[in-house]
Each structure stands twice: as C-alpha cells, then as structure tokens.
Amino acid sequence: MADLTLEDIAKQAGVSRSTVSRVVNNHPNVRGEVRQRVLQVIEDTGFHPNAAARTLASQRSWTIGLLLPHSVSFFFTDPYYPHLTKGIAQACNQYNYTLALFLVGTKEDEEKIFPRVSRKGLLDGVIVQAGHHGDQEIIGHLVDAAMPLVVAGRPFRSDNVSYVDIDNINAAASAVSHLVRLGYQRIGTISGPANSTVGLDRKEGYVKTLKERGRSVDDSLIAEGDFTEAGGYYAMQKLLPAKPDAVFAASDIMAIGAMRAAKEAGLNIPDDVAFVGFDDLPIATLSSIQLTTIRQPVIQFGVKSVELLIDQIETGNTTPRRVILDTELVIRESCGASRRK
Amino acid sequence: MADLTLEDIAKQAGVSRSTVSRVVNNHPNVRGEVRQRVLQVIEDTGFHPNAAARTLASQRSWTIGLLLPHSVSFFFTDPYYPHLTKGIAQACNQYNYTLALFLVGTKEDEEKIFPRVSRKGLLDGVIVQAGHHGDQEIIGHLVDAAMPLVVAGRPFRSDNVSYVDIDNINAAASAVSHLVRLGYQRIGTISGPANSTVGLDRKEGYVKTLKERGRSVDDSLIAEGDFTEAGGYYAMQKLLPAKPDAVFAASDIMAIGAMRAAKEAGLNIPDDVAFVGFDDLPIATLSSIQLTTIRQPVIQFGVKSVELLIDQIETGNTTPRRVILDTELVIRESCGASRRK
DNA sequence: CTGGAAATTGGGAGCGCTCCCATTATTAAT
DNA sequence: ATTAATAATGGGAGCGCTCCCAATTTCCAG
Secondary structure (H helix, E strand, O other): OOOOOHHHHHHHHOOOHHHHHHHHOOOOOOOHHHHHHHHHHHHHHOOOOOHHHHHHHHOOOOEEEEEEOOOHHHHOOOOHHHHHHHHHHHHHHHOOOEEEEEEOOOHHHHHHHHHHHHOOOOOOEEEEEOOEHHHHHHHHHHHHOOOOEEEEOOOOOOOOOEEEEEOHHHHHHHHHHHHHHOOOOOEEEEEOOOOEHHHHHHHHHHHHHHHHOOOOOOHHHEEEOOOOHHHHHHHHHHHHHHOOOEEEEOOHHHHHHHHHHHHHOOOOOOOOOEEEEEEOOHHHHOOOOOOEEEEOOHHHHHHHHHHHHHHHHHHOOOOOOEEEEOOEEEOOOOOOHHHHO | OOOOOHHHHHHHHOOOHHHHHHHHOOOOOOOHHHHHHHHHHHHHHOOOOOHHHHHHHHOOOOEEEEEEOOOHHHHOOOOHHHHHHHHHHHHHHHOOOEEEEEEOOOHHHHHHHHHHHHOOOOOOEEEEEOOEHHHHHHHHHHHHOOOOEEEEOOOOOOOOOEEEEEOHHHHHHHHHHHHHHOOOOOEEEEEOOOOEHHHHHHHHHHHHHHHHOOOOOOHHHEEEOOOOHHHHHHHHHHHHHHOOOEEEEOOHHHHHHHHHHHHHOOOOOOOOOEEEEEEOOHHHHOOOOOOEEEEOOHHHHHHHHHHHHHHHHHHOOOOOOEEEEOOEEEOOOOOOHHHHO
16 A cells, blocks of 8 residues: 555556556556556555546546635535535546535735646646636636636626626516516515625616516615525515515525514514525525525536636637526525415 | 646756755745745746645645545434534645545445545545434444544444543533523423434433432423424424423424424413523524524534544544533523513 | 458656766865 | 865756657567
C-alpha cells in the first residue's frame, strides 16, 4: 500500500512505464494480454496514479470549484443552496471530477479565496453561484484569468459568460396570474433583495402581471425580504397593515416566515390571506399548510451547470452559452385554489 | 496573466528560481532589498505558483476532503450538515486549505469516491462525518491508507481514530432531566435511527435518566425517527396513542415535525404536550413555538475537526485524539418551563 | 517467404515546483 | 588586513506523471 508509482507497476508487470500509463488511461494500442497482466498488478497492489503528478503533466486537474460568494449566510438559511450543491456534487461524481467548495463570507475570505481559485494547477473550471450585485468582480477576475466558467443564475452583466438559469420573470408572473385568476384583489409580494437578479426579476414578474391585468401596483403591498425565514416574517409584518388577501413570496422559506407572521396575526390561511412561494423545496410540503409554489429544477440546475462547464473544459470552446430551465406552478393548499373554484 | 513560472519571475527580478521560491514561501535568508524586488514583480505580474507542481514537489496538497457518507439525503433535509460544512469551510479558509467535498449517496458513488479520496497527491487529510453504522468500512480504508483522518462524530469503532464529538448521552440526559424536573409524567422520545451512534446515545441518555429517577421506561413512548421533519412527524403520530405529556426529540428538525403532528392532533404546545429538541439550529427559534433544545456548537465542531486534522498533517503525529465539546440546555417556550414554575 | 504498413512498446523530455548542497558574498572577530 | 564564521544565492536532482517519437514487433498481401 506504500507509495507506488507507474514505474513500480511497470516493473512488476514486466512492461514499461508508458504501457502502464496507457492501461491506466484506457488508451488503445495495448495488447489484450498485456493489458490484463497490468490490470492484475494494479488490482493486487491497489495502485492509483498520483493526482498531482498527473495534473502537472497533463495540465488537467479533474477538479472544479464551486464558489458561493456573498451567500454564505444564506447557504445555511435557505435550503436552496444545499440542494444546488447536491446537484453539482452528484454531477461531478458522475463525470469523475472532484468538487472543491469555496464559501466566501467576509472580505478576508475573498482575499484568500480569489488567488486560490484562479491559481493554475488547482481547478479546471469554476461554477459561480451568482445573481448578487457584488459578484461581478469575481466573475470579471475569472474571465480575465481565462478560467472556464459557468454561472449558476443570471449574472448582472451577463454578456460573455455562460450561465444556467430559469425564467424568473415569467415564472413569477405565472404565480401572480394564478392569484389573479383566483379572484384575489389585494395581491402583495415579498421580494428578494434589490441587489440580486433573482429578487429583481421575480418582482418584475409580479409588477408586469398586475399591469397586464389592469391592476394598479401599490407600494404598500410590496415588501423586501432577504431569502430567510425571518426576513419573510418581518416583511409580512410590514405588509399586514395594507391588508393583502394574497401574497407572492419570492422563495419558499420566506413564504413560510410570512405564513408564520400571518398566523400570529390571527389570520387564516388561505381564507384570510393566500400564499404562493417559489422553489418547491421539500419544506414546501412540510409546513402545516401545504405551500403552492413555483417548482424550479434545482438538482437539474446543478447538473446542467456542471455539464456546461465540463463541455467548456474538454472542448476548449468558451463561446458563452445559456441554458434556461423550465419551471412549473405547483398548486397546493396555501393559495386557496380548491376553495375558490 | 499568461502562464508564468517561478523561472519567469526570477528572470524579471534578476534572481534565481530558488530565491523566488524562498520569497513566495516566506523563507528567511533573503536580503530585504531582494525580497522587495521579487515581491514587486510578483505583484505586477499577478503570479501564483502552480498548485500541482507545488504539490508534486512537496508532497503536500493543502487540500482536505470532507466526506459525507450515507448522509447525502440528510444533507439537505437536516440543516445540521450545511452548518457543519460551513464551520469546516471557514476553518479551511482560515488555515489556507482548500476544501474538497464528497457527497456519497449510492453504492456507485462510493466506488468512484473511495479511490479518489485515498489517491496520493490529492488530499492531505480527510474529515469523515460519521456515526452511521456503514461508515466503518470507509474509515477502515482510510486508516489502512495511512491518510490523516478526523471523524466528526463518534464512529462505531472508535479506537485508533481521532474524533470530535459531544457527550450525547449526558446532553440528552440533561434534556430529559429538565422535563422530569418540570413534573412531566409521561415523557416520550423520538430517537434517531438505531444504526447511528447519535441515535443510540441520545436514546440511552433518555433511558438512563428515567431509570435514575425511578421511572419506568415504556416502549410505547419511544419512537424511532430518521432526523427528518417528516420522520419526526410520523414518529409523533406513533407516540400519540400513548398520550405523552412531553417529548424529547433527538433533533430540532424532528421536534418541529413532531410539533406539527401534535398541533394537527389538536394538542396545545406546551400545555398538552411539551417538547425539547436537540441541536439549537436557527430553525429552533423560527417555529411558531420557540423550541427548548440542547445547543451543540456546530460551527465549533467543524473548526475543531479541521484543527485536529491539520495538526495531524503538519506534525505527522497520528496518535488518536478525541475532543468532546460542551453542550448546553437552552430553555424557551416549547418545554413549558415558564408556565410550570 | 518477403516487404511494407500498422500495431505495439520503450524511453526521453518536460510539466513547475521544492529541497539540498555547493558556491559566493557579507560580516565579525582577531 | 586576514580568517573564520555566517548569510545569501544559484543550480541540479527529482517529485510521478503524460506525451511524443523512435524502435520494435506483428500482421497481411503479394
């Protein structure tokens, strides 16, 4: 089990270093019998080629980085991030890549992480979870460093980067349309932060829908949240005086916080106030009132990001590509659809 | 920004490769003036030494792996894991290590991940989140491969491995004692799965306490959960016929599921049935009834694991060490303490 | 059989660093 | 000024692999 090298295996199998390398890397042009013999020695010895040596010689590390900037606090507060991470990890595993995780919290974190991410010989490419205003800098860095890059979510300046996203505007619109269709008159929204594309787009979908339906947009029915449960709770408290009869929250976790505030205010869901969330994470079905929500394919989101990135790494083609995934309105209890029909 | 090497920097600064290396690695024995000159060139060019070359030459990758086996499903279901991950990521960052994340879900995942984790030249050490019965195999592998290793949580066979843990038995005991002290008569528990040390230990703390207090242990007041919200919900439903007046749940997320079941059954919390959870994750304060719980220092858990591991890596001392972190009972509403006093 | 093409195999060079040792410059002490 | 110490520097070897090319073997048609 000691530190074996290609040369050791070669000696034991009575061939050359090169032949062992060919076997390990599944190159053709090795006689079947020889390949078997080498494979046997590898099996017996439990040999694995040294990753660093391989990386140095081939200039490929088979490692990709996942960079979660400005989102560290959310990472543990909004189950969306763990789910995304899971999709990415799964896909990495499938394609035989190792996943390096970079959680950026503070400014000092940035300073330590940036060089590491762009340093040669560590990562073949990077996935950046973006959509926050401050992310532009990192993305710029990475583009400058000619690092293969895929952004998960639409970046603020989205030219010349590949990204995977959903159509947040239309997805939000479909949620709000649903509420309009059910006859609600005072539809409010709890939006995401204004410095995030997701926050902006989902709010835009809300505004757009109301306008299209000839409704007025009332600022007292719009509150900004921060994608946390607590944020949803406080946003709802701000909305309460305006007496909304329905609320579209820009994430499930905020919807749950908002429902908590509504319940504490003595309101009945969905009779006094209806809710639609966004994400359709498992928590949506675990609250005491099943949440109507927009389903987005989170795992798929991760998988697609990895696939796009690997394609870039392996073909060298860095032409920006974008993939927009489908969303779907999932009707459950919280919107009151069953009672209003 | 192109691919610079030590040699390039050396040429530009008019020194040798070795001197640049000394500067980069902060070795002494470089004249101040020379050091400044080299630093300047590095700054100007944005040079970073190639990670793979460095790893190959020094046999140190400055990367540690976090292996989450059998827990992938929980990873996204119990916020405990993201929090642990955060602590580990933070500490890695602080000590200038890169974190590689390995989520093991299926059997095929294992087969792909095991060789990668034990392969030379990729990881300097590994943290395994353990406590599940099936983890023993991986740990054995890693020990055989002489890979520096720290287990987060007590492994089933805990000899000859370093680990970080809390005293689950006594922590659970303090939760149950609290309920006894408040005068509850029919104290039930929702335990973790029997194939986990955590599940077993917390249940043992429950049983031990009841016995010490001269209470009988009633099997109908013990239900097994799986550390998910849904698991807590179903476990509570099983407990309901036995009419517990208090329940100790082995995790916050299960407590929340259990409270949902209780509310649906028309019970009042804490008047009809009181609850104590375990973990003190942020969700504990976000449910409509603030959860009394056992606080464990999750972030600290991650940080300690990293520190123990790095010590092992850097000193080469693999003598098994164990660190037991403190827990604390946090009294809020769900146990009814305020009304019973 | 024989020659030439194709398949197989081996070895050198090199990826970019660290580490060691020999060399040279500097300092302090006589 | 001379020598012995120490500090600073440069260059070779080597980490373990991949990739290329040259050498060898195998194969098949004539």
